[in-house]
Amino acid sequence: MAASKVINQQSFHDGKVVLYQLENRPKKLWLCRLKVPNGTGYIYRGTGTSDFYQARKFADELLDELRIKTKLGQSVTGPNLAKMVEDFETFARAKGEPTKRNLSIIAFLKTYAVLYFAKNKITDINAKEIAKFFDWRRTNSKRKSPKETTILHETSQFATFLKWCHRRGHLDREIQIERPKRDGVRRPHFDQRDWKKLLGTFAPWLEEGRGISTSIFRDRKMLCHYIVILAYTGIRVGEARGIRWSDLDTEPSDDPNNPYLIIHVKGKTGSREVVAQIPEVKQGFELLWKSRCDELSGGKPDMNEHVFCHIDGRPVHSMKKGFANVTQKAGVETDRNGEKRTIYSLRHTYATNQLQEGVNHYTLARNMGTSVRMLEQFYGHTSNRAMASELTKSRVQDKKKLPWE
Numbered sequence: 001m002a003a004s005k006v007i008n009q010q011s012f013h014d015g016k017v018v019l020y021q022l023e024n025r026p027k028k029l030w031l032c033r034l035k036v037p038n039g040t041g042y043i044y045r046g047t048g049t050s051d052f053y054q055a056r057k058f059a060d061e062l063l064d065e066l067r068i069k070t071k072l073g074q075s076v077t078g079p080n081l082a083k084m085v086e087d088f089e090t091f092a093r094a095k096g097e098p099t100k101r102n103l104s105i106i107a108f109l110k111t112y113a114v115l116y117f118a119k120n121k122i123t124d125i126n127a128k129e130i131a132k133f134f135d136w137r138r139t140n141s142k143r144k145s146p147k148e149t150t151i152l153h154e155t156s157q158f159a160t161f162l163k164w165c166h167r168r169g170h171l172d173r174e175i176q177i178e179r180p181k182r183d184g185v186r187r188p189h190f191d192q193r194d195w196k197k198l199l200g201t202f203a204p205w206l207e208e209g210r211g212i213s214t215s216i217f218r219d220r221k222m223l224c225h226y227i228v229i230l231a232y233t234g235i236r237v238g239e240a241r242g243i244r245w246s247d248l249d250t251e252p253s254d255d256p257n258n259p260y261l262i263i264h265v266k267g268k269t270g271s272r273e274v275v276a277q278i279p280e281v282k283q284g285f286e287l288l289w290k291s292r293c294d295e296l297s298g299g300k301p302d303m304n305e306h307v308f309c310h311i312d313g314r315p316v317h318s319m320k321k322g323f324a325n326v327t328q329k330a331g332v333e334t335d336r337n338g339e340k341r342t343i344y345s346l347r348h349t350y351a352t353n354q355l356q357e358g359v360n361h362y363t364l365a366r367n368m369g370t371s372v373r374m375l376e377q378f379y380g381h382t383s384n385r386a387m388a389s390e391l392t393k394s395r396v397q398d399k400k401k402l403p404w405e
Contacts, residue, residue, distance in 0.1 A: 005022070005023040005024075006020045006021070006022060006023075007020070007021050007022065007023050008020060008021045012056070012059070012060075013063065015035070016034065016035040016037075016063065017032060017033075017034055017035075017059045017060070017063055018032065018033040018034075019031070019032050019047075019052070019055055019056065019059060020032075020033070027050055028050045029046060029047065029048065029049065029050050030047045030049060030050065030051075030052065030055030031044065031045070031046055031047065032044070032045050032046075032047055032055065032058070032059040032062070034059065034062060034063055034066065036066070037063075037066050037067050037070040038070055043066070043121075045058075045059075045062060045124070047059065079121070079122055079170065080117075080120060080121050080122065081113060081114060081117045081120050081121075081122050081125065082114045082117075082118075084122050084161075084165055084170060085106070085109045085110060085113070085114055085161075087168075088105075088106065088109070088161060088164055088165075089106050091164070092106065101157075101160075104157065105157040105160055105161055108154055108157050108158075109157075109158075109161060111142060112133075112137055112140070112154075113133065113158065116133050116136055116137070116140075117129075117133070122165055122170050122171065123170070123171065125162075125175070126175060127175055127176060127177060127178065130158065130175065130177055131178060134151060134154070134155065137151065137154070138151065149339075152179060155177050155179050156179075158177060159175075159177050162174065162175050162177070187339075187344075187345070187348040187378050187379075188334070188335040188337070188339035188340065188341045188342070188345045188348065189335065189341075189345050189348035189349040189351075189352045190231070190332065190335075190341070190345060190346075190349045191335070191336070194330075194332040194335070195231070195349065197330050197331065197332050198227075198326070198327065198330045198332050199228075200330070201326060201329050201330035202224045202326075205220060205326055205329055206220050206221060206224065209221075215311075218291075218311065219322060220322065220326075221291070222288065222291075222308060222316070223319050223322040223323065223326065224326075225284040225285075225287060225288050226240065226308060226319055227323070227326075227346060228280050228281070228284050229280075229281055229284045229285070230343070230346040230347065230350075231346040231349050231350055232276065232278045232280055232281045232350065233263065233274055233276045233281055233350065234274075234346075234347050234350030234351055234354070234367065234368045235263065235265055235267075235274055235347070236265075236267050236268070236344075236347060236369070237343050237344065238267055238268070239265035239266065239267040239369075240265075240308065241306075241308065241315060241316070241317070242265065242266055242267075242306070242315075243263065243265065243306065243307045243308065244303065244304050244305060244306055244307065245289070245301060245302075245303045245304075245305060245307060246303040246304055247263060247264040247265065247307075248261065248262070248263060248264075248285060248307075249261075249262040249263075249264065250262065251275075253277065258277065260275050260276070260277050261275075261276045261277065261281060261282050261285070262274070262275060262276075263276060265369075267369060269369040269370070270369075272366075272369050274367055274369075275367055285307070288307055288308075289301075292305075292309075295311055301313075319343065320342075320343065323342070323343050327341060347368070348378075348379075350368075351364065351368065351375065351378075351379050352379055355375070355379055361375055361376070
Protein backbone atom coordinates (compact mmCIF):
# COMPACT_ATOMS: atom_id res chain seq x y z
CA MET A 1 0.00 0.00 0.00
CA ALA A 2 1.36 3.45 -0.94
CA ALA A 3 2.09 5.85 1.91
CA SER A 4 -0.44 8.64 2.41
CA LYS A 5 0.70 12.05 1.23
CA VAL A 6 1.42 14.68 3.88
CA ILE A 7 -0.78 17.78 3.54
CA ASN A 8 -1.35 21.05 5.43
CA GLN A 9 2.06 20.87 7.12
CA GLN A 10 2.78 23.73 9.55
CA SER A 11 5.89 24.37 11.63
CA PHE A 12 6.31 26.09 15.03
CA HIS A 13 9.03 26.81 17.60
CA ASP A 14 11.81 27.08 14.99
CA GLY A 15 10.87 23.76 13.49
CA LYS A 16 10.84 21.88 16.78
CA VAL A 17 7.11 21.17 16.31
CA VAL A 18 5.45 20.21 13.03
CA LEU A 19 1.72 19.61 12.63
CA TYR A 20 0.42 17.86 9.53
CA GLN A 21 -2.41 15.80 8.12
CA LEU A 22 -2.45 12.82 5.78
CA GLU A 23 -4.29 12.79 2.49
CA ASN A 24 -7.07 10.21 1.99
CA ARG A 25 -7.73 10.01 5.74
CA PRO A 26 -11.48 10.66 6.18
CA LYS A 27 -11.26 12.14 9.70
CA LYS A 28 -8.35 14.44 8.79
CA LEU A 29 -6.82 14.10 12.25
CA TRP A 30 -3.77 16.24 12.96
CA LEU A 31 -0.47 14.48 13.63
CA CYS A 32 2.60 16.02 15.17
CA ARG A 33 6.35 15.55 14.96
CA LEU A 34 8.57 16.88 17.71
CA LYS A 35 12.33 17.27 17.78
CA VAL A 36 13.84 15.46 20.76
CA PRO A 37 15.01 18.22 23.14
CA ASN A 38 18.82 18.35 23.42
CA GLY A 39 19.04 15.12 21.44
CA THR A 40 18.75 13.51 18.05
CA GLY A 41 15.73 12.09 16.32
CA TYR A 42 12.02 12.85 16.39
CA ILE A 43 8.96 11.84 18.37
CA TYR A 44 5.71 11.23 16.49
CA ARG A 45 2.29 11.47 18.11
CA GLY A 46 -1.33 11.53 17.06
CA THR A 47 -3.20 14.51 18.50
CA GLY A 48 -6.58 12.77 18.39
CA THR A 49 -8.34 15.80 16.95
CA SER A 50 -9.17 17.37 13.58
CA ASP A 51 -9.38 20.82 15.20
CA PHE A 52 -6.18 22.73 14.42
CA TYR A 53 -6.20 24.86 17.60
CA GLN A 54 -6.71 21.80 19.83
CA ALA A 55 -3.92 20.03 17.94
CA ARG A 56 -1.61 23.04 18.44
CA LYS A 57 -2.40 23.03 22.17
CA PHE A 58 -1.66 19.31 22.37
CA ALA A 59 1.69 19.74 20.62
CA ASP A 60 2.75 22.69 22.79
CA GLU A 61 1.90 20.83 26.02
CA LEU A 62 3.74 17.74 24.80
CA LEU A 63 6.82 19.81 23.98
CA ASP A 64 6.76 21.33 27.49
CA GLU A 65 6.43 17.85 28.99
CA LEU A 66 9.42 16.60 27.01
CA ARG A 67 11.52 19.59 28.08
CA ILE A 68 10.74 18.91 31.75
CA LYS A 69 11.65 15.24 31.37
CA THR A 70 14.91 16.22 29.71
CA LYS A 71 15.82 18.56 32.61
CA LEU A 72 15.05 15.77 35.09
CA GLY A 73 17.26 13.38 33.17
CA GLN A 74 14.37 11.15 32.19
CA SER A 75 14.11 9.36 28.87
CA VAL A 76 11.79 11.06 26.39
CA THR A 77 11.84 8.28 23.87
CA GLY A 78 12.21 5.05 25.81
CA PRO A 79 12.59 1.58 24.33
CA ASN A 80 10.00 0.24 21.97
CA LEU A 81 7.51 -2.36 23.16
CA ALA A 82 9.24 -5.20 21.35
CA LYS A 83 12.47 -4.45 23.23
CA MET A 84 10.62 -4.35 26.54
CA VAL A 85 9.06 -7.74 25.82
CA GLU A 86 12.56 -9.12 25.18
CA ASP A 87 13.75 -7.64 28.48
CA PHE A 88 10.74 -9.10 30.31
CA GLU A 89 11.54 -12.54 28.92
CA THR A 90 15.18 -12.19 29.97
CA PHE A 91 14.01 -11.21 33.46
CA ALA A 92 11.57 -14.14 33.62
CA ARG A 93 14.29 -16.62 32.63
CA ALA A 94 17.01 -15.16 34.84
CA LYS A 95 16.31 -17.51 37.73
CA GLY A 96 15.77 -20.65 35.70
CA GLU A 97 12.65 -21.93 33.99
CA PRO A 98 9.93 -19.21 33.99
CA THR A 99 6.57 -19.86 35.59
CA LYS A 100 3.75 -21.02 33.34
CA ARG A 101 2.05 -17.65 33.80
CA ASN A 102 5.12 -15.74 32.64
CA LEU A 103 5.52 -18.07 29.65
CA SER A 104 1.88 -17.44 28.79
CA ILE A 105 2.35 -13.66 29.10
CA ILE A 106 5.43 -13.76 26.86
CA ALA A 107 3.63 -15.84 24.21
CA PHE A 108 0.64 -13.47 24.19
CA LEU A 109 2.82 -10.36 23.94
CA LYS A 110 4.98 -11.76 21.14
CA THR A 111 2.04 -13.09 19.16
CA TYR A 112 -0.28 -10.08 19.34
CA ALA A 113 1.00 -7.01 21.23
CA VAL A 114 4.34 -6.76 19.43
CA LEU A 115 2.61 -7.30 16.10
CA TYR A 116 0.02 -4.59 16.74
CA PHE A 117 2.24 -1.95 18.33
CA ALA A 118 5.12 -2.72 15.97
CA LYS A 119 7.89 -0.26 16.87
CA ASN A 120 5.86 1.91 19.22
CA LYS A 121 7.79 3.26 22.17
CA ILE A 122 6.62 1.91 25.49
CA THR A 123 5.88 5.51 26.52
CA ASP A 124 3.48 5.86 23.56
CA ILE A 125 1.18 3.24 25.01
CA ASN A 126 -1.74 4.39 27.14
CA ALA A 127 -5.16 3.13 28.21
CA LYS A 128 -6.81 4.47 25.05
CA GLU A 129 -4.32 2.74 22.75
CA ILE A 130 -4.65 -0.51 24.69
CA ALA A 131 -8.45 -0.38 24.33
CA LYS A 132 -7.97 -0.03 20.56
CA PHE A 133 -5.54 -2.95 20.65
CA PHE A 134 -8.08 -5.27 22.27
CA ASP A 135 -10.73 -4.16 19.77
CA TRP A 136 -8.29 -5.28 17.08
CA ARG A 137 -7.44 -8.45 19.00
CA ARG A 138 -11.09 -9.58 18.99
CA THR A 139 -10.99 -9.91 15.19
CA ASN A 140 -7.40 -11.06 14.83
CA SER A 141 -6.40 -14.48 16.05
CA LYS A 142 -4.00 -17.23 15.03
CA ARG A 143 -6.84 -19.68 15.53
CA LYS A 144 -10.55 -19.05 16.03
CA SER A 145 -12.00 -15.78 17.31
CA PRO A 146 -11.21 -15.39 21.01
CA LYS A 147 -13.95 -15.62 23.63
CA GLU A 148 -14.45 -12.78 26.07
CA THR A 149 -12.97 -15.00 28.77
CA THR A 150 -9.77 -15.09 26.72
CA ILE A 151 -9.77 -11.31 26.30
CA LEU A 152 -10.32 -10.92 30.05
CA HIS A 153 -7.35 -13.19 30.72
CA GLU A 154 -5.16 -11.31 28.26
CA THR A 155 -5.96 -7.91 29.79
CA SER A 156 -4.68 -9.32 33.07
CA GLN A 157 -1.51 -10.51 31.34
CA PHE A 158 -0.94 -7.13 29.70
CA ALA A 159 -1.50 -5.39 33.05
CA THR A 160 1.15 -7.60 34.68
CA PHE A 161 3.65 -6.69 31.94
CA LEU A 162 2.92 -2.96 32.22
CA LYS A 163 3.34 -3.06 36.01
CA TRP A 164 6.74 -4.62 35.46
CA CYS A 165 7.62 -1.83 33.00
CA HIS A 166 6.55 0.75 35.59
CA ARG A 167 8.69 -0.85 38.30
CA ARG A 168 11.63 -0.76 35.90
CA GLY A 169 11.15 2.99 35.40
CA HIS A 170 10.08 2.86 31.75
CA LEU A 171 6.60 4.17 32.56
CA ASP A 172 6.11 7.17 34.82
CA ARG A 173 2.82 5.78 36.14
CA GLU A 174 0.82 2.58 36.13
CA ILE A 175 -1.65 2.28 33.28
CA GLN A 176 -5.12 1.27 34.37
CA ILE A 177 -6.51 -1.06 31.72
CA GLU A 178 -10.28 -1.19 31.36
CA ARG A 179 -11.20 -4.84 31.79
CA PRO A 180 -14.01 -6.27 29.64
CA LYS A 181 -17.33 -6.47 31.41
CA ARG A 182 -18.65 -9.96 31.98
CA ASP A 183 -22.20 -9.19 33.02
CA GLY A 184 -24.32 -12.23 32.31
CA VAL A 185 -21.31 -14.40 31.44
CA ARG A 186 -21.32 -17.49 33.63
CA ARG A 187 -18.19 -19.25 34.68
CA PRO A 188 -18.27 -22.98 33.86
CA HIS A 189 -19.15 -25.12 36.84
CA PHE A 190 -20.66 -28.55 37.46
CA ASP A 191 -24.42 -28.74 37.78
CA GLN A 192 -25.87 -31.53 39.92
CA ARG A 193 -26.36 -33.91 37.01
CA ASP A 194 -22.79 -33.65 35.72
CA TRP A 195 -21.34 -33.65 39.22
CA LYS A 196 -23.03 -36.99 39.92
CA LYS A 197 -21.76 -38.33 36.61
CA LEU A 198 -18.23 -37.31 37.53
CA LEU A 199 -18.41 -38.86 41.00
CA GLY A 200 -19.90 -42.03 39.51
CA THR A 201 -16.91 -42.35 37.20
CA PHE A 202 -14.35 -42.39 40.01
CA ALA A 203 -14.68 -46.06 41.04
CA PRO A 204 -14.29 -47.66 37.57
CA TRP A 205 -11.60 -45.12 36.65
CA LEU A 206 -9.63 -46.04 39.77
CA GLU A 207 -9.95 -49.75 39.06
CA GLU A 208 -8.74 -49.15 35.52
CA GLY A 209 -5.71 -47.33 36.95
CA ARG A 210 -5.01 -50.13 39.41
CA GLY A 211 -4.76 -52.51 36.45
CA ILE A 212 -2.23 -50.27 34.69
CA SER A 213 0.27 -49.59 37.48
CA THR A 214 0.59 -48.79 41.16
CA SER A 215 1.79 -45.25 40.47
CA ILE A 216 -1.13 -44.46 38.16
CA PHE A 217 -3.59 -45.83 40.71
CA ARG A 218 -1.96 -43.64 43.38
CA ASP A 219 -2.15 -40.52 41.20
CA ARG A 220 -5.79 -41.15 40.33
CA LYS A 221 -6.80 -41.76 43.93
CA MET A 222 -5.15 -38.53 45.03
CA LEU A 223 -6.84 -36.64 42.19
CA CYS A 224 -10.28 -37.93 43.23
CA HIS A 225 -9.75 -36.60 46.77
CA TYR A 226 -8.35 -33.36 45.34
CA ILE A 227 -11.44 -32.82 43.17
CA VAL A 228 -13.84 -33.41 46.04
CA ILE A 229 -11.92 -31.18 48.46
CA LEU A 230 -11.75 -28.27 45.99
CA ALA A 231 -15.41 -28.59 45.03
CA TYR A 232 -16.54 -28.51 48.67
CA THR A 233 -14.19 -25.76 49.92
CA GLY A 234 -13.78 -23.41 46.94
CA ILE A 235 -10.03 -23.03 47.53
CA ARG A 236 -7.90 -22.00 44.57
CA VAL A 237 -5.59 -24.37 42.71
CA GLY A 238 -2.47 -22.61 43.95
CA GLU A 239 -3.79 -22.60 47.50
CA ALA A 240 -4.48 -26.34 47.39
CA ARG A 241 -0.99 -26.99 46.03
CA GLY A 242 0.55 -25.31 49.08
CA ILE A 243 -1.46 -27.06 51.82
CA ARG A 244 0.71 -28.86 54.37
CA TRP A 245 -0.47 -31.16 57.15
CA SER A 246 0.34 -28.42 59.65
CA ASP A 247 -2.22 -26.20 57.87
CA LEU A 248 -5.13 -28.40 58.98
CA ASP A 249 -6.80 -27.54 62.24
CA THR A 250 -10.16 -27.95 64.00
CA GLU A 251 -12.50 -25.56 65.75
CA PRO A 252 -15.32 -26.59 68.11
CA SER A 253 -18.80 -26.27 66.67
CA ASP A 254 -22.29 -26.42 68.15
CA ASP A 255 -22.04 -30.18 67.70
CA PRO A 256 -19.18 -31.41 69.95
CA ASN A 257 -18.85 -34.56 67.83
CA ASN A 258 -18.51 -32.63 64.61
CA PRO A 259 -15.90 -29.83 64.86
CA TYR A 260 -15.25 -27.45 62.04
CA LEU A 261 -12.25 -28.25 59.86
CA ILE A 262 -10.08 -25.17 59.36
CA ILE A 263 -7.69 -25.08 56.41
CA HIS A 264 -5.00 -22.40 56.51
CA VAL A 265 -4.22 -21.40 52.93
CA LYS A 266 -1.97 -18.84 51.26
CA GLY A 267 -2.88 -17.43 47.87
CA LYS A 268 -2.98 -14.32 45.73
CA THR A 269 -5.15 -12.52 48.30
CA GLY A 270 -2.86 -13.44 51.20
CA SER A 271 -3.40 -15.90 54.04
CA ARG A 272 -6.82 -16.89 55.30
CA GLU A 273 -8.68 -19.62 57.15
CA VAL A 274 -11.15 -21.67 55.12
CA VAL A 275 -13.99 -23.25 57.08
CA ALA A 276 -15.13 -26.72 55.98
CA GLN A 277 -17.66 -28.95 57.70
CA ILE A 278 -19.01 -31.04 54.84
CA PRO A 279 -18.06 -34.65 55.70
CA GLU A 280 -16.53 -35.41 52.31
CA VAL A 281 -13.78 -32.87 52.94
CA LYS A 282 -12.78 -34.36 56.28
CA GLN A 283 -12.98 -37.86 54.87
CA GLY A 284 -10.80 -36.85 51.94
CA PHE A 285 -8.03 -35.52 54.17
CA GLU A 286 -8.34 -38.51 56.52
CA LEU A 287 -7.94 -40.98 53.66
CA LEU A 288 -5.00 -39.03 52.23
CA TRP A 289 -3.38 -39.12 55.69
CA LYS A 290 -3.95 -42.87 56.00
CA SER A 291 -2.57 -43.52 52.51
CA ARG A 292 0.53 -41.47 53.27
CA CYS A 293 1.09 -43.33 56.55
CA ASP A 294 0.82 -46.63 54.65
CA GLU A 295 3.44 -45.41 52.15
CA LEU A 296 5.75 -44.62 55.06
CA SER A 297 5.29 -48.15 56.45
CA GLY A 298 3.10 -47.04 59.30
CA GLY A 299 5.08 -43.92 60.11
CA LYS A 300 3.55 -40.46 60.13
CA PRO A 301 4.45 -37.85 57.53
CA ASP A 302 6.32 -34.73 58.57
CA MET A 303 3.77 -32.04 59.45
CA ASN A 304 5.52 -29.66 57.04
CA GLU A 305 5.07 -32.07 54.13
CA HIS A 306 2.59 -31.06 51.43
CA VAL A 307 -0.72 -32.93 51.53
CA PHE A 308 -0.75 -33.37 47.78
CA CYS A 309 2.67 -34.83 47.19
CA HIS A 310 4.51 -37.45 45.17
CA ILE A 311 5.61 -40.66 46.87
CA ASP A 312 9.05 -39.12 47.52
CA GLY A 313 7.44 -36.13 49.28
CA ARG A 314 7.82 -33.58 46.49
CA PRO A 315 4.68 -31.43 46.07
CA VAL A 316 2.49 -32.20 43.08
CA HIS A 317 2.69 -29.23 40.73
CA SER A 318 -0.28 -29.83 38.45
CA MET A 319 -3.23 -32.18 38.08
CA LYS A 320 -4.55 -30.72 34.82
CA LYS A 321 -3.91 -33.82 32.71
CA GLY A 322 -5.58 -36.12 35.20
CA PHE A 323 -8.55 -33.78 35.51
CA ALA A 324 -8.96 -33.63 31.73
CA ASN A 325 -8.71 -37.42 31.62
CA VAL A 326 -11.41 -38.12 34.19
CA THR A 327 -13.83 -35.44 32.93
CA GLN A 328 -13.49 -36.85 29.44
CA LYS A 329 -14.11 -40.34 30.81
CA ALA A 330 -17.26 -39.08 32.50
CA GLY A 331 -18.37 -37.11 29.44
CA VAL A 332 -18.51 -33.81 31.33
CA GLU A 333 -15.67 -31.86 29.71
CA THR A 334 -17.97 -28.93 28.89
CA ASP A 335 -21.00 -27.31 30.47
CA ARG A 336 -24.36 -26.66 28.84
CA ASN A 337 -23.02 -23.52 27.16
CA GLY A 338 -20.14 -25.42 25.60
CA GLU A 339 -17.57 -23.83 27.92
CA LYS A 340 -14.68 -26.14 28.71
CA ARG A 341 -14.41 -27.08 32.35
CA THR A 342 -11.07 -26.72 34.11
CA ILE A 343 -9.95 -27.40 37.66
CA TYR A 344 -11.07 -23.85 38.46
CA SER A 345 -14.60 -24.98 37.64
CA LEU A 346 -14.54 -26.73 41.02
CA ARG A 347 -14.20 -23.35 42.74
CA HIS A 348 -17.05 -22.00 40.63
CA THR A 349 -19.12 -25.06 41.54
CA TYR A 350 -18.59 -24.36 45.22
CA ALA A 351 -19.60 -20.71 44.87
CA THR A 352 -22.70 -21.56 42.84
CA ASN A 353 -23.86 -24.27 45.24
CA GLN A 354 -23.29 -22.17 48.35
CA LEU A 355 -25.25 -19.24 46.91
CA GLN A 356 -28.06 -21.53 45.86
CA GLU A 357 -28.23 -22.85 49.41
CA GLY A 358 -28.62 -19.31 50.70
CA VAL A 359 -25.17 -18.59 52.11
CA ASN A 360 -24.67 -14.93 52.88
CA HIS A 361 -22.60 -13.18 50.20
CA TYR A 362 -20.25 -11.53 52.68
CA THR A 363 -19.64 -14.77 54.60
CA LEU A 364 -18.98 -16.68 51.39
CA ALA A 365 -16.70 -13.98 49.97
CA ARG A 366 -14.51 -14.06 53.10
CA ASN A 367 -14.31 -17.84 53.06
CA MET A 368 -13.29 -17.85 49.39
CA GLY A 369 -10.83 -14.98 49.64
CA THR A 370 -12.71 -12.82 47.14
CA SER A 371 -15.08 -9.85 47.20
CA VAL A 372 -18.85 -9.54 47.27
CA ARG A 373 -18.59 -7.56 44.03
CA MET A 374 -16.83 -10.46 42.31
CA LEU A 375 -19.46 -12.90 43.54
CA GLU A 376 -22.24 -10.70 42.22
CA GLN A 377 -20.44 -10.15 38.91
CA PHE A 378 -19.71 -13.80 38.15
CA TYR A 379 -22.52 -15.58 39.97
CA GLY A 380 -25.34 -13.08 39.69
CA HIS A 381 -27.47 -15.74 38.00
CA THR A 382 -27.47 -17.80 41.19
CA SER A 383 -30.45 -17.37 43.51
CA ASN A 384 -29.83 -16.16 47.04
CA ARG A 385 -32.81 -17.63 48.86
CA ALA A 386 -31.95 -17.24 52.52
CA MET A 387 -29.62 -14.44 53.50
CA ALA A 388 -29.58 -15.61 57.13
CA SER A 389 -28.05 -18.97 56.26
CA GLU A 390 -24.43 -19.69 57.12
CA LEU A 391 -21.59 -21.51 55.46
CA THR A 392 -21.70 -24.73 57.44
CA LYS A 393 -25.41 -25.34 57.45
CA SER A 394 -25.41 -27.97 54.70
CA ARG A 395 -24.99 -31.29 56.45
CA VAL A 396 -24.05 -32.62 59.87
CA GLN A 397 -22.46 -35.97 60.55
CA ASP A 398 -20.76 -37.41 63.65
CA LYS A 399 -17.03 -37.70 63.19
CA LYS A 400 -14.20 -38.98 65.35
CA LYS A 401 -11.15 -36.99 66.31
CA LEU A 402 -9.02 -36.21 63.27
CA PRO A 403 -5.82 -38.28 63.02
CA TRP A 404 -3.47 -35.29 62.73
CA GLU A 405 -4.78 -33.60 65.90
